[in-house]
Every structure is written in C-alpha cells, then in structure tokens.
Amino acid sequence: MIESYLLEYLVAYNDNGTLSKAADELHISQPSMTRAMQKLEDILDVPLFNRGKNRLELNEYGKLAADYARRILASEESMLQGVRGFYKANNSFRIGSCAPGPSMRLQPIATSMFLDKTISSEQNDEDNLIRGLLNQDYDLVILSHVPDNKTIICKKMFTESLNVALTAMHPAASKSSVSFKEMDGQNFIMYAQVGVWEKIVRENMPHASFFKQEDLYALGTLAQNSDLPSFSTDITLAEIPSRKNGRINIPFKDKTATVTFYAAILKEKQGRYHSLLERL
C-alpha cells in the first residue's frame, strides 16, 4: 500500500524540479521530502532517482511512477468532488440569482417546500448563472431574460421596479415619479451587490457617479447621514420595510426601470421541481 501523501510529494517534486522547491510548495521541510522519496523507493523496491552528491533527478522509473501518481491523485480528487457533489445535489437546493430581490422572495418558498434540504442562495452574473445551472452547481437560477438553450426551461416570476430614495431636502422629493434623464449626473449611494441593477442605472444615467458600499450596515448609516440619493425597489421595500431609512421612495417612470425575472431550471429536473415552479 502506498499512502497518498507519498504520491503527492512525488508529483510536487516532479513539478518543481528540486526537493526544496517542492517542500516550499507543500509547506513542509526539505528533510521531509528526502525521507518521503526514500520511503517511496523502499516501498516500490525500485530506484526512482539518479543521485549525485547534491543533485537529484528522476530516472525513467521515477518518471513513470510520477505519471501514475498524478493519475491516482486526480482520481482521489474526483472522488472528493463526486461524493460531495452527489451529497449536495441530494441535500441542498442551490439558488443563483442575478439580483437580490427575487431571491428574497424565492428563499422562504423554497425553505417551506424542501424541509429536508439546505437552501443556499448566491448572486452571480447571468453568464455564470447559466453555466452553473448547466454544470449542476445551481438547482435553479433567476435571470432577467429567457436563455436560448433547449435543456433549460423557464418560468416568468414577476417584475421589480426601481425607485430613487430621497431625503426631504432633495428638489425632486415632492414628485410622484422621476425619469433617469432628470436624475442623471447626480451622485448616488449604491449597495455593491445589486446584480443586474448596476448595469441598468449606469447605462441609463451615464453621467452619474455611484458610491458603492459593500457593507449593508455602512450603507444604512451613510444614507441617514447624507442627502445623496440612493435606490430602492418595490420588492425591497415590501420585504424589508426598515430599508426606507426615513426616505421618500419615488418610482422611475422609464420602461427600463422595470425588470421581469424568470426562474430557470434544467429540463431534466422539471418533474422534481414542478410544484415549486407552480408557486412562483
């Protein structure tokens, strides 16, 4: 029996050329490498190296062994991924979304329908979402368009409409609606993880500046201590009323300020997730 760490060390040596460099890569000491290579030769009962006084190189048997080792380690890696992946696929429901709003709506529904599963949700750009869905990294993704792929089926969910969130000080605070055009050129506070919305506001207000905040708490504090306009949507206001931060939320009247979201799953999983799609 050859323990895996010996194979790992052999491959590292082959990749790095010297024991020292391999030891560095593996975060172990150099003598450990020496010992491991000697042990490997001992187990195989075949000399793997041409040895000079302070020089070491793989001979033909060593190179052959390193090739075998690389393949075996790859098999181990595929075991890890295979078993973990199979487990996750059966015990979690992974949602990927192109915006925060839809996942806020979907997550509680999924939780109530898959009581035995772990529901996870993350944001990603739409290309990665589609790749991830095909790749079985996601069970369901939420997109702002219908992808052109026959192995994917889509269900229209709902629309989400953008507001600008203003303090009473702002000149537009009394309006019942605003347009991108009239808000263009101003400085906005913006949450960093808004998904598709970022592209929409940047395209529609090319002269505006956006101060992106990674941290939601920092965003709230900033919103309460400045008069800079920020954003909200009909969904975020409904789901998290505290997000108002005492501001006045005025809808954009432009058509491009309303996005339609689609839930997409693999066609092969249509049966399994049929009842979920019905509830959207």
Place this chain on the structure above:
Amino acid sequence: MIESYLLEYLVAYNDNGTLSKAADELHISQPSMTRAMQKLEDILDVPLFNRGKNRLELNEYGKLAADYARRILASEESMLQGVRGFYKANNSFRIGSCAPGPSMRLQPIATSMFLDKTISSEQNDEDNLIRGLLNQDYDLVILSHVPDNKTIICKKMFTESLNVALTAMHPAASKSSVSFKEMDGQNFIMYAQVGVWEKIVRENMPHASFFKQEDLYALGTLAQNSDLPSFSTDITLAEIPSRKNGRINIPFKDKTATVTFYAAILKEKQGRYHSLLERL
C-alpha cells in the same frame, strides 16, 4: 487528501459487510475500523452510513465512495505492478524452462552476457511458459517443441538423453543400453522437478511406480541407501558429476528418450537477444 488506508478499509468493509469481519481480514482491531470510517466521513464531510445502535450499513453516498475507492486502489496496484514490472523488465533476464537440464546450460551463458542484469530461472509447464513469454513474464523460455505462434521465434538448442541410474546389484547393470519396455513395471526414485521428463517416463513405462522426492538432498540419500533405479541424463551427468551417487548410468535406447530443446523469445525482442541466441 484521503490517505489510502482509509480507502482500503472502506472497501474491506463493503466487501465484508461488518466492521468486525473487515478488521479480521485486514488484521487490525475492530475499533480501528470504527475510527477509520468516522475519519472518512469527517474528511469527505458526507455521511456514508446509516447507523443503528449496533448496526451499520453504507448509504448511497457510502456505496458511491466505496466504488471510487475500489478504482483508486486498483490504480495504486497497477502503479506498483507497472513500475516494478518496468524495472524488472530492464534489469533482469527471466528464463523459463520445461526441464532442468537446459537451464543449467543457459544460465551461465546468460550471466556472462548480461553482466548488468539479474538472471532468474524457473521451471514451468510448457503452456504456462508460452503464456508467460507472450505476457512478458519471461524473456526467454525453453520448450521441447516449436510453438505455433508468429510472434515467437525459436532456435534449436541441443538434445538431452535419458539414462537409468542403477546400483551394481541391479540385473541390468551390466548392459550398455536399456529400453523402456524392459524397465517398465519397476519402482523408480525420481526427483519431483524434472519437467517434461515426468510425462515421458510415465507414458513409456505405464506400469512403473515413481517415488517422487521434492528435496534433492533427500533424493541423494535415498539413492545411496536403496537399490531402486533412478534417472539421470547426459546433461546432468556432465554438469553435476556428483549426481552419479556411485551408480551405473545406462542410456535408454528408445527414440522417445531423447528430447530436443528449443529456445523461444518474442519476435519483437529478436534484435536485443540476437547475440545470445547465436551462442546456443
């Protein structure tokens, strides 16, 4: 990284059904099995078993893991065989022979011609010799016939002739030659490892009995303390004069008492062993 012994234990458990039986097979204690299986679950971060109070069985993930494990262990085994085999193929010259005489002649020649290699020689029956040659388990085999295979080439070596070895007491001791027919029905002492000769004497003297001795020393002692006839050949007498044991060696006159031996190698190795074949 999953160390190989964990995979080995998992496969043993899967094969044996209980931890106790697997532990027996592996010659380890039962608690070691418990720990190893727990560790494996810990590393994979996936439950592999359905656990009852004193009952354990693999779940679907465990079965998948065991399948992976079996394949990985097979890869390791093939690494061991592959590397060792490659080394042996380059550093040894393995002779297989259907009788002891020809290898006595061949071994010193091979030793002198392949000074850098280990010369090994073993006896086997002719079917296994041919299989072993094709299988690269032998570099050269000595047969009593020319095999019908285009990937094998043959060179005629020499003949070996059978004698009966008698004490002066024996009625035939004064003859210059004997026939199988006149010796048939007697009791012979015979060395166990005579290869093709056993079949020859049994076929030609169907009514004789043969007392086979595995140990050469025991054979010699027996020969010196009994009057039972035994065997020798022109080659054994020439190579090991002490084998005479003070007996009178009389050739069989039958044609079937002389065997022609052929050295056979793989055609693809013709170039490498050309000069050796020339010297036979």
Place this chain on the structure above:
DNA sequence: ATCACTTACGGGTGACGTAAAAATC
C-alpha cells in the same frame, strides 16, 4: 556564500490495541 541533499535527533500527532460498555439477536 548560497543552494541542494542527506543524516541525526527530539517532539508531537495520530493510529493502534486492549478493555469495557451498550445494544441486538
């Protein structure tokens, strides 16, 4: 002088076996 490999030595992790407990058949 730096780098590369090896040997020597002491330390700590962890795999092991024994023993015992709990539960099932």
Place this chain on the structure above:
DNA sequence: GATTTTTACGTCACCCGTAAGTGAT
C-alpha cells in the same frame, strides 16, 4: 451467550521540524 458498534485510555510508530554536515555552483 454471542455478535456488533462505539467510547475510553494508554502506548507506540512515524512523520515532522530543527540543526548540522557534505558537496556543488
């Protein structure tokens, strides 16, 4: 009572890192 799994505990193997030595660049 026999079998199976698990936990507890002390032991020991062995893998590791540090230190020191040799030889080459």
